[in-house]
Amino acid sequence: MLIKSVSLFLTSGRRASAGIAARSRASGGAPDTAAPSAQAGGSAGKKKKSSKGQQRMGDEGKVSPRIVDMLKKRTHFSKLEIEALARVYRKLVANAANSPVGSSAVGSPAPAVIPTPTGTTTECCCGLDRVVFRELLHNTFDLVTEEVLMDRIFCAFDRYNDGVIRLEEWVCGLSVFLRGTTEERTAFCFLVYDLNNDGFLTRDEMFHLLRNCLIKHPGDEDPDEGVKDLVELALRKLDTDKDGKVSFDDFQSAVLQEPLLLEAFGQCLPAENACLTFISTLQG
Template identity: 55%
Template sequence: MALMKSVSLFLSSGRRASLARKQREERVEETPQTSANNARTRGRRRRQDNRNQGTGSGRMTEDNKPAGRSTTKVTHVKTSNTKLMESLRRQTHFTRLEVDALCKLYKRLVNSANTVIPVAAPVAPVAGITPVQSSGEGVDRIVFRELLHNTFDVITEEVLMDRIFCAFDKNNFGVIRLEDWIIGLSTFLRGTFEERTSFAFFVYDLNNDGYITREEMFHLLKNSLVKPPQEEDPDEGVRDLVELALRKMDCDRDGKISARDFHEAVSSEPLLMEAFGQCLPTDNSCQTFLSTLL
């Protein structure tokens, strides 16, 4: 029994030793193949890495495309701004440098309106005039009124202030946009006789019907005249002035002043251009403003 157990143990040991030897031999025999496989694996990995790098470059190129589009967009905006500046120069009496300076001033005024919003005094309603609500970015009535008072020495009634604003805001946006700002200032500061006459007529034509009527003249003159305290009926004096103005300016005698009447009267007597209230800046304020613009 002891012998059989020893044999059994020996055979078991032999089998284990043989199995271990076979495993070692298989490992030895597989080493070249494994090396080849490893080499192929490394080659595949290198090729994959190269492809990844190429794809990465492609991604970088794609990532750069938005930057390229952004640069193109900026270039387009600059080109558009250049064209706008040149167009405004051709439409106005300003140089290119003056247009550029007026654009910068406009931006400062708009920014000041966005940061400080004072309460404006209400404007008395006038028959035939529909208030316009502001829409979008631009110089609003409050900032414009302060500019007229402080820069151009235009000290006049609220109704005329509002009409001067409307003369700038040609498209009824409720705010003065950049183009209207520069074109309006061109007439305001350097306008020809024709331009300034048309500007004044537009201001006095309160309801935009193409005529300055008795009612409009009465309203404008009543607000601009100082009433003597001892006068019992101050409106009577205003009505007398209206009739005097009609005799001077109503060339076709139809009881109202047309644009043609106004132009002919002002051509004969330039002082009549602001007969119904100040609507244009003083010469000194114009010179001062233009000298400090650049």
């Protein structure tokens, strides 16, 4: 199985240490923070052309020093951790290409050299597609959530909006996943919940996210009424300016006052123990 072989790859370098929790908090560089906006989905798909000096990832999974340096500045990872994440990424992509669990990304590979908005490029026959990414979320990060949220988490990682997760997206996304600040995680969760990427959480979006959270009983005449009540309760908690929808500022303000509201519309971040386990494999 695809994820089983990757798990073996990860655990082969694992070593027990009482200092795992302390090491997991060590930051390798400055965070890459940005509040979600209405342009999060649309403009992300535009790729900036690189005029010269294309940087590529070698056949052995080594990343060029320029890309490592760029990722170190944009994430909370060290140089060695970025190189380890690149090896895991290459393993996932290679196994997916040889796996009977096919995907559109594997069937229709992207160009070999991928320009990115930062002006660098990465080389890969394809990226991580939705199928592989969902298996990773389930098996590595113990993330069990609704299908709509799984798809939105993928979209939050897929910053270039091209249907696969590239190396740069993989490292930056995991930086928030594993070591993100409160601000970064708040921005990530809001982006996941903002189903149409317009910068607001509306009643319809909240209803769609919450409708599968309630247990429906056979005797219920209209189970959706309970969902509507939850939506109104959420609005009272989150809509600080009382305009009938939740902006990022509304959401951020509510989360700062009550951190439990961070995942008010469903789990979209991994549990801490899963993060520590994954990080230990990078440091082993």
